[in-house]
Amino acid sequence: MSREDFTVTPWHVEGNIDYNKLIEQFGTERISEQILDRLEKITGDIHFMLKRGIFFSHRDLNKILDTHEQNNEFFVYTGRGPSGNTHIGHLIPWVLTKWIQDKFHTNVYFQLSDDEKFFANKDITLDMVSRFTYENIIDFIALGFKPHNTKIIINTKNIGNLYPTTCQIAKKINLSNIKAVFGFTNDTNIGMIFYTALQSAPCFIENKPVLIPLGIDQDPHFRITRDVAPKIGKIKPAIIHGMMMPSLMGVNNKMSTSKKNSVIYTTDSPSTVKNKINKYAFSGGQSDIKLHRKKGGDPKIDISYQYLRMFFEPNDSKLKRIHDDYTSGRLLTGELKSIAIEKINNFLEIHQQRRKEAVKYMKEYILQ
Amino acid sequence: MSREDFTVTPWHVEGNIDYNKLIEQFGTERISEQILDRLEKITGDIHFMLKRGIFFSHRDLNKILDTHEQNNEFFVYTGRGPSGNTHIGHLIPWVLTKWIQDKFHTNVYFQLSDDEKFFANKDITLDMVSRFTYENIIDFIALGFKPHNTKIIINTKNIGNLYPTTCQIAKKINLSNIKAVFGFTNDTNIGMIFYTALQSAPCFIENKPVLIPLGIDQDPHFRITRDVAPKIGKIKPAIIHGMMMPSLMGVNNKMSTSKKNSVIYTTDSPSTVKNKINKYAFSGGQSDIKLHRKKGGDPKIDISYQYLRMFFEPNDSKLKRIHDDYTSGRLLTGELKSIAIEKINNFLEIHQQRRKEAVKYMKEYILQ
Numbered sequence: 088m089s090r091e092d093f094t095v096t097p098w099h100v101e102g103n104i105d106y107n108k109l110i111e112q113f114g115t116e117r118i119s120e121q122i123l124d125r126l127e128k129i130t131g132d133i134h135f136m137l138k139r140g141i142f143f144s145h146r147d148l149n150k151i152l153d154t155h156e157q158n159n160e161f162f163v164y165t166g167r168g169p170s171g172n173t174h175i176g177h178l179i180p181w182v183l184t185k186w187i188q189d190k191f192h193t194n195v196y197f198q199l200s201d202d203e204k205f206f207a208n209k210d211i212t213l214d215m216v217s218r219f220t221y222e223n224i225i226d227f228i229a230l231g232f233k234p235h236n237t238k239i240i241i242n243t244k245n246i247g248n249l250y251p252t253t254c255q256i257a258k259k260i261n262l263s264n265i266k267a268v269f270g271f272t273n274d275t276n277i278g279m280i281f282y283t284a285l286q287s288a289p290c291f292i293e294n295k296p297v298l299i300p301l302g303i304d305q306d307p308h309f310r311i312t313r314d315v316a317p318k319i320g321k322i323k324p325a326i327i328h329g330m331m332m333p334s335l336m337g338v339n340n341k342m343s344t345s346k347k348n349s350v351i352y353t354t355d356s357p358s359t360v361k362n363k364i365n366k367y368a369f370s371g372g373q374s375d376i377k378l379h380r381k382k383g384g385d386p387k388i389d390i391s392y393q394y395l396r397m398f399f400e401p402n403d404s405k406l407k408r409i410h411d412d413y414t415s416g417r418l419l420t421g422e423l424k425s426i427a428i429e430k431i432n433n434f435l436e437i438h439q440q441r442r443k444e445a446v447k448y449m450k451e452y453i454l455q
Numbered sequence: 456m457s458r459e460d461f462t463v464t465p466w467h468v469e470g471n472i473d474y475n476k477l478i479e480q481f482g483t484e485r486i487s488e489q490i491l492d493r494l495e496k497i498t499g500d501i502h503f504m505l506k507r508g509i510f511f512s513h514r515d516l517n518k519i520l521d522t523h524e525q526n527n528e529f530f531v532y533t534g535r536g537p538s539g540n541t542h543i544g545h546l547i548p549w550v551l552t553k554w555i556q557d558k559f560h561t562n563v564y565f566q567l568s569d570d571e572k573f574f575a576n577k578d579i580t581l582d583m584v585s586r587f588t589y590e591n592i593i594d595f596i597a598l599g600f601k602p603h604n605t606k607i608i609i610n611t612k613n614i615g616n617l618y619p620t621t622c623q624i625a626k627k628i629n630l631s632n633i634k635a636v637f638g639f640t641n642d643t644n645i646g647m648i649f650y651t652a653l654q655s656a657p658c659f660i661e662n663k664p665v666l667i668p669l670g671i672d673q674d675p676h677f678r679i680t681r682d683v684a685p686k687i688g689k690i691k692p693a694i695i696h697g698m699m700m701p702s703l704m705g706v707n708n709k710m711s712t713s714k715k716n717s718v719i720y721t722t723d724s725p726s727t728v729k730n731k732i733n734k735y736a737f738s739g740g741q742s743d744i745k746l747h748r749k750k751g752g753d754p755k756i757d758i759s760y761q762y763l764r765m766f767f768e769p770n771d772s773k774l775k776r777i778h779d780d781y782t783s784g785r786l787l788t789g790e791l792k793s794i795a796i797e798k799i800n801n802f803l804e805i806h807q808q809r810r811k812e813a814v815k816y817m818k819e820y821i822l823q
Contacts, residue, residue, distance in 0.1 A: 202618075202622050205622055205626065206622070206625065206626050209626075213619060213622065213623070242618075243618055243619050243622065244615075246615055246618040247612075247614055247615040250570075250610075250611055250614040250618075251581060251611050254570050254573055254574070254581065254611065254646060255581070257574065257644060257645050257646035257649070258573065258574055258577075258644050258646050259644070260644060260645045261641065261642050261643060261644050262630075262639070262641045262643050262644075262645065262648065263641040263642070265645060266641070271630070272630070273629065273630045273631040273634070274629050274630070274631070275629060275630050276625060276626050276627070276628060276629050276630075277625050277628045277629065277630065277633055277648050277649050277651075277652060278622060278625035278626050278649070278652070280645050280648055280649065281645050281646070281648065281649030283645075284645060284646070
């Protein structure tokens with residue numbers, strides 16, 4: 088794999104992702120200034136993840152705004168493959184989901200694809216997946232979702248709700264379609280082959296248009312859903328695509344639960360966060376202070392800066408000052424790391440408190 | 456297809472089936488005199504469908520008898536793909552299931568694969584399948600099953616009970632396995648590809664050995680189940696294989712719901728039965744009475760005789776007299792048909808009365 092190569096599929100993200108190329112490869116639309124203006128007129132403001140291009144691409148977002156402007160409702164659907172504990176990268180689409188819910192007063196469905204993660208990893212048991220499912224749900228609820236307009240779907244538990252629609256979808260997808268989109272082979276198990284129909288099903292859980300905020304790696308599933316929708320008399324799901332939060336190791340890799348020191352978990356203690364950022368967060372700074380003062384750092388490849396930009400510093404002018412100070416050399420790597428550590432720990436302190444509350448009310452959220 | 460050729464798969468049965476060859480092809484065991492003796496010692500008698508070789512083949516039936524003799528329990532599982540109304544051929548494995556239940560005091564599970572029939576036929580809707588499901592269930596219950604030891608599984612309704620086990624199974628079956636056993640191609644929809652895992656799941660619904668009476672066309676599904684079972688720490692299902700009841704048109708075809716005049720439905724009126732047998736039932740008799748008196752008829756290819764043998768004349772000595780009289784020419788085709796009509800209508804009169812009762816109690820049987 089050359090430096091410029093990258094892979095983005097639902098089960099494998101690797102390399103230095105060129106998001107512009109992904110828009111072309113996947114055939115999606117860029118989130119334009121025009122559509123952001125349209126959004127702002129409706130919502131009064133624009134979430135910083137949209138403004139900063141963390142969510143950069145979409146399918147049919149205009150149609151969702153049409154729906155809203157015609158005084159019709161839509162709903163929001165997102166999810167998580169519970170392959171491990173929650174890290175801060177997982178929260179990105181959930182935070183945007185919450186913002187959309189608040190601005191548009193929509194119902195939200197959150198799918199836990201425990202079956203998929205069981206199929207995808209030969210060494211994992213359903214019990215192991217179940218533990219992660221529970222942990223991930225707690226983090227989702229902790230972001231402020233309320234049970235009256237938010238329902239959680241655990242595939243193995245809520246299959247009864249999903250299965251008839253899943254069957255309608257599965258009947259319209261053949262083996263060629265699946266092979267073309269996911270590159271499956273003769274060694275692929277039949278659970279993996281069928282699974283995409285189950286990830287499609289919540290798109291039609293209400294008889295309204297749906298908007299799906301997700302990491303762009305999940306787009307292939309919904310490309311299939313969008314092909315199938317008209318064949319079963321349904322509306323194509325609309326999608327907003329987010330970037331992958333990079334691992335501590337550098338911008339060339341998405342955070343992955345499988346590499347413990349490459350990610351910050353939502354349950355990490357302040358000292359763990361401090362240690363991980365100081366020890367592992369890739370720096371865009373120069374090799375010594377003198378050179379740094381002279382040439383400045385590169386925020387584009389600096390993980391501490393990227394975490395602030397993508398998640399932990401919502402204030403644009405504060406972020407700009409950090410950016411400019413770092414670029415000019417006024418701000419040293421150690422200082423930038425300190426800012427990141429403080430911001431992350433502030434967030435996690437509140438989040439971890441909310442997690443304790445979330446545990447108590449979890450059952451109210453599960454779809455019946 | 457030459458005269459000797461035949462096809463037996465879960466979705467296609469055609470030709471003059473050579474059941475001896477099937478035993479070889481499928482790698483099953485013949486139901487021997489020895490195993491029948493063993494059964495008789497336990498049960499006190501042998502059901503005529505076993506004695507006459509209507510059930511002719513098995514896998515691990517000896518192990519089931521071992522289980523019983525060691526004072527351990529097993530359970531029984533059979534099913535129906537609800538692609539149409541019930542015809543008398545469908546009842547064969549259900550009648551044997553009832554006999555086994557009565558003799559061994561086992562629980563029985565009856566699976567309706569409504570999902571499979573929906574996947575398999577592009578022109579059928581889930582609503583259409585649902586109507587057949589309901590009709591088939593009524594016929595099953597009418598055979599005398601009781602709700603305290605008999606549970607009905609409708610796949611789309613009871614998927615919640617089956618899905619976690621289905622996932623365990625699906626993870627151990629890859630695309631090569633499925634292609635090898637069922638001959639699926641790139642045009643096959645992913646519902647069909649996944650489905651076999653769902654037909655396997657009831658094999659493990661109780662933590663006991665299972666015995667499955669079925670038409671031998673369904674064996675391929677359970678060949679897969681038997682491969683998977685040890686991989687998920689479960690006991691291989693045991694199977695008793697039955698013959699296919701031939702269509703009215705002749706012994707070269709299994710009864711098929713898709714050809715209305717080739718089958719006798721459980722809801723046919725006495726006059727319909729009379730008309731179908733007289734008009735369509737293939738005769739093994741000679742072309743005129745004189746020749747028939749001289750050369751006699753051939754019961755092997757005579758549908759009226761075959762229906763008596765397979766289902767409607769349980770009394771061996773009565774059947775033998777019919778056989779001998781027909782072979783010798785004493786019994787004419789018209790007379791043989793009259794016997795069959797009377798026997799079938801006697802059965803259906805009681806069965807249809809029981810169907811009316813069954814409707815009332817159906818809900819008690821559905822797995823919760």
